[in-house]
Amino acid sequence: MVTQYQYQSPVVRNSATAHLTNTMRLIEKTCVELEAEIAKELADNPVLQLVDQHQCPECRRPVDRFPCPHCEARRRRSDLDEPIIYLSPRSAALTPVRLARDDTPFVSRVRQPETLREYVLRQLVLDLAADERSIAGHILDRLDERGFLTDPLVEIAVYLHVLPSQVERVLKLIQRADPVGIGASGVRECLQIQVEVLEAEGVAHPLAARVLSEHYELLGRHEYGVIARHCRVSIAEVESAAHFIRRNLTPFPARARWNDDDGSQERYFNPDARITRNPYNPDGPLVVELYTPTAGSLRVDPRIRAAVKKVSDEEQRAEWAEYVDRAALFAKCIRQRNNAMRRILSVIVDRQRSFILAGNSELIPMTRAELAIVVDVHESTVSRAVAHKTVALPSGRIIPLARFFDRSLPVREAVRSIIDMETRPLTDEQVSVVLKDYGYEVARRTVAKYRSMLGILPANVRARQYAAV
DNA sequence: CTATGGCACGGATT
DNA sequence: AATCCGTGCCATAG
Secondary structure, rough: OOOOOOOOOOOOOOHHHHHHHHHHHOOOHHHHHHHHHHHHHHHHHHOOOEOOOOOOOOOOOOOOOOOOHHHHHHOOOOOOOOOEEEEEEHHOOOOOOOOOOOOOHHHHOOOOOOOOHHHHHHHHHOOOHHHHHHHHHHHHHHHOOOOOOOHHHHHHHHHHHHHHHHHHHHHHHHHOOOOOOOOOOOEEEEEEEOOOOHHHHOOOOOOOHHHHOOOHHHHHOHHHHHHHHHHHOHHHHHHHHHHHHHHHHOOOOOHHHHHOOOOOOOEEEEEEEEEEEOOOOOOOOOEEEEEEOOOOEEOOHHHHHHHHHHHHHHHHHHHHHHHHHHHHHHHHHHHHHHHOOOHHHHHHHHHOHHHHHHHHOOOOOOHHHHHHHHHEEEEEHHHHHHHHEEEEOOOEEEHHHHHHHOOHHHHHHHHHHHHHHHOOOOOHHHHHHHHHHHHHOOOOHHHHHHHHHHHOOOHHHHHHHHHOO
């Protein structure tokens, strides 16, 4: 295998291979990342030219506004049966993200969708000294999927060669940042932190903190009577504290906000494409706006190309010719990337129309491999194209492109609706039986998995909740 | 005894 | 080749 080719590399030894590698690399990039990539290349390569900021990237006609009126006019046509895709400069649709000037790891590495790690870091930037940032980053990297930090504090300090007290300070900040309680050592500490923070915000229950710190085990076993005796208060008061805890605290803050499926809490920004209905033909094919990082298109500056040929000095000419080749290569790769994205999106939007319009339960299972065959690209290309990217749906929701390939989403949706409609708590086994009527053959164990993914408590606990009401 | 969650295995997917 | 996902088995809690 050829070593990773870099644009900075002075010599393009094998242009065919380099071309492939580069296209792959670019397909992986989200629109925002590509914007940075292009900016860098434009700065590095004097031959590369961004032509006509007022040119439609789709039809190449000069335009004074986006979306391009000509392309928009195409949307009026109702005789098309394929999704309409047009390229649109992101800057025309969205406020551009300010690109980081310095190379602080957390700004420049921002990917979409925004991860918990970045979300938390952004909140803390101002509170952290430069050397504390790397501590914060390390801690956030080490969180398990529940959002807890299982490594001992001292171990982290040793690993990073810093004082434990420093790590402690950073950890404290993280624990109190927005998904309150992440970075705790376990559920118990997590809940205690949440109570603390809520108290500071003026939301408090007289007994909650005490019950949590002194009678955590009993609370888990719902032994309210015993707790009441210990604290010398009535059972009703303990129950009210328990209710407060259930109501206001979450044992898994990371999961509640980030790994949920219901969409209400998703925090994705800067989509790579936007899907809308065709206003002129609402029942016709959907319209996809595929965002491109730049207005206009990239090309080799023709004046320079001509001038290079006339350079008499052999060595000089070779050097410039290299720039020309590299610029041409880069422009071609960008075009190819956009083209691949377009073809892939077109098929996805065509197939998943009802999912896009109606919601999770309508998702038609499809694999990246299938799509690769239809679009006639390698499956790894599809993988790269959908990785890390997000699309805005007509509803305004922004979802990861990879969600279109989630086989179990409709089943999970069914699980949710079955439990929503239940009159008495159904056990996982019973849910599994009901699912059969819906046409989903799912093992009991799998129902349990989906249920926990949805953040729905087990049947026996739900029974208590109903009783409490 | 029943319901659930952890662990781990194997097959599919990437 | 690595990762993800569904599932079976088993221990545990109620």
